[in-house]
Amino acid sequence: MNKPSEPAVPQIADVQGSPDTRRLDIDRVGIKGIRHPVRILARSGTEQHTVANFNMYVHLPHNFKGTHMSRFIEILNGHEQEISLGTFRQMLREMCERLEARAGHIEMSFPFFVNKAAPVTGVTSLMDYQVSYIGEIAHGQAERLTAKLVIPVTSLCPCSKKISDYGAHNQRTHVTLTAHLGTPVWIEELIELVEAQASSELYGLLKRPDEKYVTEHAYDNPKFVEDLVRDIAGALNADERLAGYVVEAENFESIHNHSAYALIEKPVRAG
Template sequence: MKSHESHAIPDVQNANDSRQLAINKVGIKSIRHPIRVSDKSGGVQHTIATFSMYVGLPHNFKGTHMSRFIEILNGNEREISVESIEPMLREMVKRLEAETGVIEMSFPYFINKTAPVSGVQSLMDYEVTFVAEMREGGEYVFEMKVVVPVTSLCPCSKKISEYGAHNQRSHVTVTAQTNDFLWIEELVQLVESQASCELYGLLKRTDEKFVTERAYENPKFVEDMVRDVAGLLNAEKRIDRFVVESENFESIHNHSAYALIERDKRRDA
């Protein structure tokens, strides 16, 4: 039997590296953890988020301590809240002796929606991502990304057809860098207000008639969609920078139509 005498265990990650190449992001990806999110109605949603956590690694360090990311994630709360992201990010950067860091969390978010005619209620799910970033000099930046499914109806199809027009489901994705609190519901409603028609989890026949006619009366190209949403994002003072994308999953083609507008309002001011 070998002796189990106490001795120092080498810390390989802290060894020097001579290649003179800093790493922009190093860390862990795709780890799931419970979170809680407050909704605009005053309730709290308990869900599971997929986290990714990174720091910038200076050129002279061989590696980072991957286990510390897990310790930080588990050391905050059993259920991480949105309010704890910034303190968690600052702790991560400090403990890993980094100047920059990023925490991303993606999760499903549910909004209770009321059908337009019957008034029947049902839940709609939306894909949400929060990105908290610590930049050089200690600047804290927060981004919210929401994927909003909507209906789009083709203006060209309506114009050239004797009756009917093709429509499809579309995904409108908004990534917004905010300077003040913004509800997820506010961003979702902003997008849905500009679609040919919004989607619902449950519709009765009277509702189905309404949404079909609503879309027909409100045709939108993918270009119209991003421009109309961008116009509202431009006017929202709580948003400093945004990217709006629209992808139409075409019903008469085997490809998607796509458009994107990006704007940094602080730079353009």
């Protein structure tokens, strides 16, 4: 008996791959705002399970009508293993290869948690930090890998301390560090570098002896917003793994209805 023949697979037109005659390159095209579960590799060797928000783009030459959007999702689904800065770089390269693009851009934003011990009692609690990895490939080979972190700290005003008979005003400060990496750096290292320059770092949980220590430590270490960005920049300049950086500090003033702000940038040198 003859076996029935299998049905023929219909040929489906590839509209995205069809030619375009307008002769206009598109600098970035892709998917934006897609959430995906990831496992972030921490310095201790453990993994943090979290959900990241992804933006993924490639360059589209003028002669193609569109890019293949489904391939971006396929790439994400293929990276279920833990993600470090090294594997993030691999994902960026794979995206450009799969989509045959000479330039690509990936942004990945996620909350990162550090288990911190209080300074006196040692009681532990989690602190969360907003982290982004940003990867770019240009001209098919030049790569740039960037880590962007928002690190909350305490700052205490030197002027207030100097002129007041009682205490000094302090506030929470958000330090935004955008570090252009020559070689991979652990997230925890960048957090610790910034926190070491503040009037005081923050903790999720403090007992009374800890609160006394933190308050007095900040009082003994007053800093203007200008002092803070200069001290952080000095520490960053000493780290040869960084190709460049932008450090920003915003003080959410406790006695004013505005913020104080400062920024220092060290551009990445060409070549």
